[in-house]
Each structure stands twice: as C-alpha cells, then as structure tokens.
Amino acid sequence: YRATDKGLLGGSIELVVAPHGSGSKWLANLSVGDFVDLIGPLGTAFGIPTTPANTMLIGGGYGSAPLFALAETLKNRGCRVDMVLGASTANKIYAPLEGKRSVSSLTLTTDDGSAGIHGQITESIPRLIREFNTEVIYSCGPMKMLESINRIASDFDIVHQCSVEESMACGIGVCMTCVVPVRIDNEVKMLRTCIDGPVMDGAQIIWNAENEGGNI
Ligand code: FES
Numbered sequence: 001y002r003a004t005d006k007g008l009l010g011g012s013i014e015l016v017v018a019p020h021g022s023g024s025k026w027l028a029n030l031s032v033g034d035f036v037d038l039i040g041p042l043g044t045a046f047g048i049p050t051t052p053a054n055t056m057l058i059g060g061g062y063g064s065a066p067l068f069a070l071a072e073t074l075k076n077r078g079c080r081v082d083m084v085l086g087a088s089t090a091n092k093i094y095a096p097l098e099g100k101r102s103v104s105s106l107t108l109t110t111d112d113g114s115a116g117i118h119g120q121i122t123e124s125i126p127r128l129i130r131e132f133n134t135e136v137i138y139s140c141g142p143m144k145m146l147e148s149i150n151r152i153a154s155d156f157d158i159v160h161q162c163s164v165e166e167s168m169a170c171g172i173g174v175c176m177t178c179v180v181p182v183r184i185d186n187e188v189k190m191l192r193t194c195i196d197g198p199v200m201d202g203a204q205i206i207w208n209a210e211n212e213g214g215n216i
Helices: 022-028 067-076 097-102 121-132 143-156 209-215
Strands: 002-004 012-014 054-060 080-087 105-110 136-140 159-163 179-184 187-192 199-201
Touching: 002 067, 054 067, 054 121, 054 143, 067 080, 067 097, 067 136, 080 121, 105 121, 121 143, 136 143, 143 159
Parallel strands: 054 080, 054 136, 080 105, 136 159
Antiparallel strands: 002 012, 159 199, 179 187
C-alpha cells in the first residue's frame, strides 16, 4: 500500500490487492463507496539511509507496489534510486506511470520475454549493481526471489532490506502463522513477520531453514 496526503478528501491510502485467498477476494469484490474497517499501519517500514546513498529497489510481480512510495522518500533524501521490476509476463508487472518519475533508472524483466529483458529478475541484478554502484538494496516479492537477492547482496557485501511475503492471519502478533526463523547474535529466534516485519534484514533471515533440520 501507499499513503499520500493528496486525494479527494485530503488524503488517501492505495491498496494493491491480488485476489488469491478469501480475504483478498472479498476486498477486491467491494464496490466504490463501500466502507471497510482498517487497522494500521502494522509492522515495520523500510529504513531510510541517514546520508544519501545509491539504492536499488527490486520488486517481483505485485511486490513492486510498496516500492514507489519508498522511491519518492529516497529521492527526497537525495538518494540515487534504481528500480528493477520483474514478473513472469508483461501484464503482471505493476508500474504506475507517476511512480516512474521518482526513479533514476527503471529496468524491466520478464521470464517469457514479453517486456524488458528476457529472463528471471535475479539474472540481471549483479550487472546492475556494478553499473549503478549500488550500496543498499530494498526488495519485495516472492520469498524465493528474496532469497536469491539476499545471496547476491551477500556476495557484494550490500545491505539488503526485504519485505517478506508470508501468509498472515491476524496481522497483530497473536496467531503465529507468519513466523520466520532469524539468526541474531548467533541465536536463532522465530520472529512474527506481522509485527517484527514485514521489512526485515535479509542477512538475518535463515532462508534455507528446512535444510538446517534439527539446528533450528
Ligand atoms: S499474522 Fe498472526 S501472528 Fe502474525
């Protein structure tokens, strides 16, 4: 989502919803003028560098939705903002026109080659990091994509903040459906991504938890 101080009634919140589960289908089927109860904002937000930095924003599919507001904030702080958006096919790339004005460069990739560079988004990232001298990566999208980006960020020794995509039921820290394992100071903890995330330090997440078996 993104919140702006502009809008018909003085302020607005935009939600991008992919109608996959029953809750998102219900939301997507509402009509203009319907009222909804909202609790929010919940969880953590992307951290902003204290001094201008070269940033790369990477979005997979509809995961690009929160990155446009972030791009605006980073640009206003004097950061260079390079955005990379990828999806399986062209019509799954979410890139609103006004969002493109906040970025220094926009690279598109599609798995089927129907728009931008042909191939998976992660294949282009190392070259772009070198080209733009990236210092901080922000990402949002499917967990497999975030894991691959984290590996690249670690190879380049770059800070990686990712907004994780976990199933969430309550959103307020009660049900424990959204936990991910993290390692902090050599201690393994299960963090609730609804309140300790969704934005987390990619270097702390134990991405291959299923392979670590009894170690967690
Ligand atoms: S969604 Fe219920 S604890 Fe996170």
